[in-house]
Amino acid sequence: MDEGALYELAESIRAQGIMQPILVRRLSQGAHAGKYEIIAGERRSRAAKLAGLERVPVLVRDVPNEAAAAMALIENIQREDLNPLEEAQGLQRLIREFGLTHEQAAQAVGRSRSAASNLLRLLNLADPVQSMLMAGDLEMGHARALLSLDRAAQITAANQVAAKSLSVRETESLVKKLGAEFQLVTQKPKKEKSRDLRRIEEELSDLLTAEVEVRIKKRVKRNGRVEEMGDISIQFGSLDELNGLIERLRGAE
Template identity: 55%
Template structure:
């Protein structure tokens, strides 16, 4: 399975140096006015949703004062530019009726451009925790960075990075409530040890009752005490797990529900092991 080559320690150091210089001043770079229609959305933009009210407020500010901070762009093949940072400003400027925006154009290779886009957005934009977690995960998965390297790149502790990444394991209901701002990160972290159905029930109860994080932790601590113990896997299920594990050379779990639905989970510890599993399946 192909994977992008990591930036490595030297590449990361160079990237961080470029980030520091860029944040100190734009004076050494050419500031220009770029037509908004020549700019395309960045491929590595981590922010999924921008509220219409938020864009309108920024558009009103731009109408009154103009775009104070330039957007950051890179050239793309065939002409035009790709956004590295400043999507809200670009979209709000169009909403305000501007035909051009001030921009700094940097000549940087694809990998550095992608990493810089993610890092600058994490540092500067008001991302929700799940968007930030997604951006951090892409730095790790697509550029081969460690948790510590990502923490250094975005100015966070390693523990903070790890906690954000764990939010990606949330089920749909708490994810949606977290994205909407109805749950805080502390609420969501407390729910990670629960089953999917329990996460949904607890999340709704927290929102409906306005529970704080400590109250949520107490609720979760008592949540399973009155519930019956889960049924043991049947002999047939265990045998199927054993047979599949032997065939695929990996640990296999069957998670069955009373209504007949379920999940087949295949675990692997490396990309090489995953390649071996896929070869057996093919």
């Protein structure tokens, strides 16, 4: 937790009190049986202690372990001081650990599906670039511009962005300039896909927690019917991600 933000929250609580009760549950098993565990409101609880409050308003709920963990994670993702990469990592946990679809994860944290997808794409950045984003050396706009480059080029460009304090627009220009040397091969403009094809892509993306593209290469006529033929592209950012994809495909058998 950011100490500065925590002290600011403490000052607000000292002046106005806690506006939203802290969500807790009573533990029934283990060494802490009979005690209460905070599900949502850890920051408010700590800030209240800093503000000198001896009592705080709470709501007691009977919540299973998995649901409690998901609720705590969702509240953490919704923090205002969260870095975009931390938010992306939280969304990925909701999808992988709790079985939420991209749509459900986005709704849980109050994001649109497209905004959640843009955040999740940040996890495809090269590790050094992710570290720069986490440290605040790059902003979300810089990171999104760098995603169109391969990983080696991302690192080269990110170092230039940080060293020269480039704006997002300047970063986009740099990415175009590096294109001749590093940038991934661009594809021809794609024809508008049918609603059914987009739905299939979304369902596959949700199942695999990876970006999936279905491409129709040609149409042939068989027995009086037009059949579409093509291929499926699944994106991954590392060998670990690829191994995870393979495991999820095996699990879907």
